[in-house]
Amino acid sequence: MNNFEEYCTKFVQAVGSKDGAVSPAIVSSASFSYSTPEMAEGIFSGSVKKPLYARMGNPTNARLESIMAEMDAGVAAIATSSGMGAITLAVMSIVSMGDEIISIGGLFGGTYAFFSETLPRFGVKSHFFDVDDLALIEDTINENTKIIFLESVGNPNMKLPDIKKIAAIADKHGVLLIIDNTTTPLSISTIKLGADISVYSTTKIISGNSSALGGCAVFRAINDGEDKLKSPRYEFLQKFIKGAKEMALIANAKKRALRDFGMTANAHASYQTLLGLETLPLRLSRVSRSIEIVTADLSKNGLDINHPSLSSHEHHQRYLSDFKNGCGSLFCIDFKTKEKAFEFLNKTKLATLTANIGDSRTLALHMASTIYKDFDEATREFLGISDGLIRVSMGLENPEDIIKDFIQASR
Ligand SMILES: *Cc1c(COP(=O)(O)O)cnc(C)c1O
Numbered sequence: 001m002n003n004f005e006e007y008c009t010k011f012v013q014a015v016g017s018k019d020g021a022v023s024p025a026i027v028s029s030a031s032f033s034y035s036t037p038e039m040a041e042g043i044f045s046g047s048v049k050k051p052l053y054a055r056m057g058n059p060t061n062a063r064l065e066s067i068m069a070e071m072d073a074g075v076a077a078i079a080t081s082s083g084m085g086a087i088t089l090a091v092m093s094i095v096s097m098g099d100e101i102i103s104i105g106g107l108f109g110g111t112y113a114f115f116s117e118t119l120p121r122f123g124v125k126s127h128f129f130d131v132d133d134l135a136l137i138e139d140t141i142n143e144n145t146k147i148i149f150l151e152s153v154g155n156p157n158m159k160l161p162d163i164k165k166i167a168a169i170a171d172k173h174g175v176l177l178i179i180d181n182t183t184t185p186l187s188i189s190t191i192k193l194g195a196d197i198s199v200y201s202t203t204k205i206i207s208g209n210s211s212a213l214g215g216c217a218v219f220r221a222i223n224d225g226e227d228k229l230k231s232p233r234y235e236f237l238q239k240f241i242k243g244a245k246e247m248a249l250i251a252n253a254k255k256r257a258l259r260d261f262g263m264t265a266n267a268h269a270s271y272q273t274l275l276g277l278e279t280l281p282l283r284l285s286r287v288s289r290s291i292e293i294v295t296a297d298l299s300k301n302g303l304d305i306n307h308p309s310l311s312s313h314e315h316h317q318r319y320l321s322d323f324k325n326g327c328g329s330l331f332c333i334d335f336k337t338k339e340k341a342f343e344f345l346n347k348t349k350l351a352t353l354t355a356n357i358g359d360s361r362t363l364a365l366h367m368a369s370t371i372y373k374d375f376d377e378a379t380r381e382f383l384g385i386s387d388g389l390i391r392v393s394m395g396l397e398n399p400e401d402i403i404k405d406f407i408q409a410s411r
Helices: 003-015 039-046 059-071 083-092 109-122 133-138 162-173 232-261 268-302 316-322 338-347 377-383 399-411
Strands: 075-080 100-104 123-130 145-151 176-180 197-201 213-219 330-334 363-366 389-393
Touching: 003 059, 003 330, 039 316, 059 075, 059 176, 059 213, 059 268, 075 083, 075 232, 083 100, 083 176, 083 213, 083 232, 100 109, 100 133, 109 123, 109 145, 109 162, 123 363, 133 162, 145 162, 162 176, 268 389, 268 399, 338 363, 338 377, 338 389
Parallel strands: 100 123, 100 145, 145 176, 176 197
Antiparallel strands: 075 213, 197 213, 330 389, 363 389
16 A cells, blocks of 8 residues: 555545534634643743744644644654745754755755855855765765755756665764655655655645645654764754653754744645645645656657656666655656747646646746746756756646647647
C-alpha cells in the first residue's frame, strides 16, 4: 500500500470532526483571553496548552499542524504565512552570523535569492552544489556549517537527489538537514529518510487550487539518548533540549523565529489548506499517473521533455527506485528559443500562465523571462534555466486533452 492509499483514510478522518461542526472551525481571533491570572501564568510558561496570542498560533492552525506533523512522521509542526515563511522560520531559527549553509540542487528562485542575496547581509554564507556533487559537499563541511538544505525535486531542473546518501553525509558530520518537500508531499517521507526539518509551501499542491498562500515546517523529535543535535555545533539548542526535550527544535523555532519575525499563518488560510489537504492523496495520485502518460506521449511526438519518468533522464533509475509514488506535478519542455516558447504559450488553450505550481488546472510559464529574469547567465545555467524553457505543472484534466492541446500548440 502506498502513502496515497494510507492517507486517503487518514486525512478525511482527521480533518472532519465527529462531534459538532464537521468542517474545521475558523478561529480568527487575534488575541485570546485567560480566565484567571493563574491560567495566564500557566499559558505563558507552557504548562497550560491554550492559545496565547495569534502570532504564536491559533486553534485552526493547530489542527493543520497536527495533521502535517503526522503526515511527515514529525513530532510537531508550525504553520506559516507562506512557503518562504516556513523556509525563513526553519533557517533563521538555526543560523547566526558566521555560519554556513550547504544548499543542494536546482533551487526554487525565492530560496536561491534568500540564500545568495539576503542571508549574506547578515553574515551567513551559502555554498551551492549539484545533487550529485557528494564529494565536494563533504569537503565543504566545516565547523561553521549549520544546515544542509535540499529540495526533494529540482525545480525546474527536475533532478532527483539521492536523499538517503545526503542524509548519511549530514549524520556523519553531525549537520542538520532541511528538506523542502513542497513538490512531493506524501510521495516521499522526508523525516523518515533522515531530514531534521521538512518545509512546505502549502500554497502549491497541498491547498491545490490557488485559494490560499501558506507554508508549514515539520520538526523531528530529538532522541532521548544520543542525538547529533546534542553537540557543541548547536550550542544554542542545548537549553531547549534540557527544557523541551524531544520538542526542542520546535520550541527553538517558536522563540527564535515565529515570535520575533511573525511569519504566522492566519486561520482562514489554514482552513482552506485543510480543505485541500483532505483530497491531496487523490489529486496527487492522479497527477503522478497523468504526468507519466503526458510526458511519454509528448516526448514521442518530438518535444524535448525533461521528466525523470523518461528512460532518457539521468535520474530515471532513481525515479524507479526512490520515487515509486512519482515526483510531483512538474515537468519541463525546452523549446530552445524564447520565440518558440512564447508561440507555444500563446497557442495553448488549456494551460493557465502563472508562477504557481500544483494547481487543479495545468499551469505553464516561460522561466527565463519571469521568475529567473533577474539572474545572471552563470546562475541561470547552474539552475538549468535555458532560453526556451517552459515549466509545466500537470493538473487534473484528462491527460489526453492536455496532450492534444500541447501538440497543436507546438506545431
Ligand atoms: C513556491 C515554493 C516555495 C515558496 O512558497 P510560497 O508559498 O510561494 O512562499 C518554496 N519552495 C518551493 C519548492 C516552491 O515551489
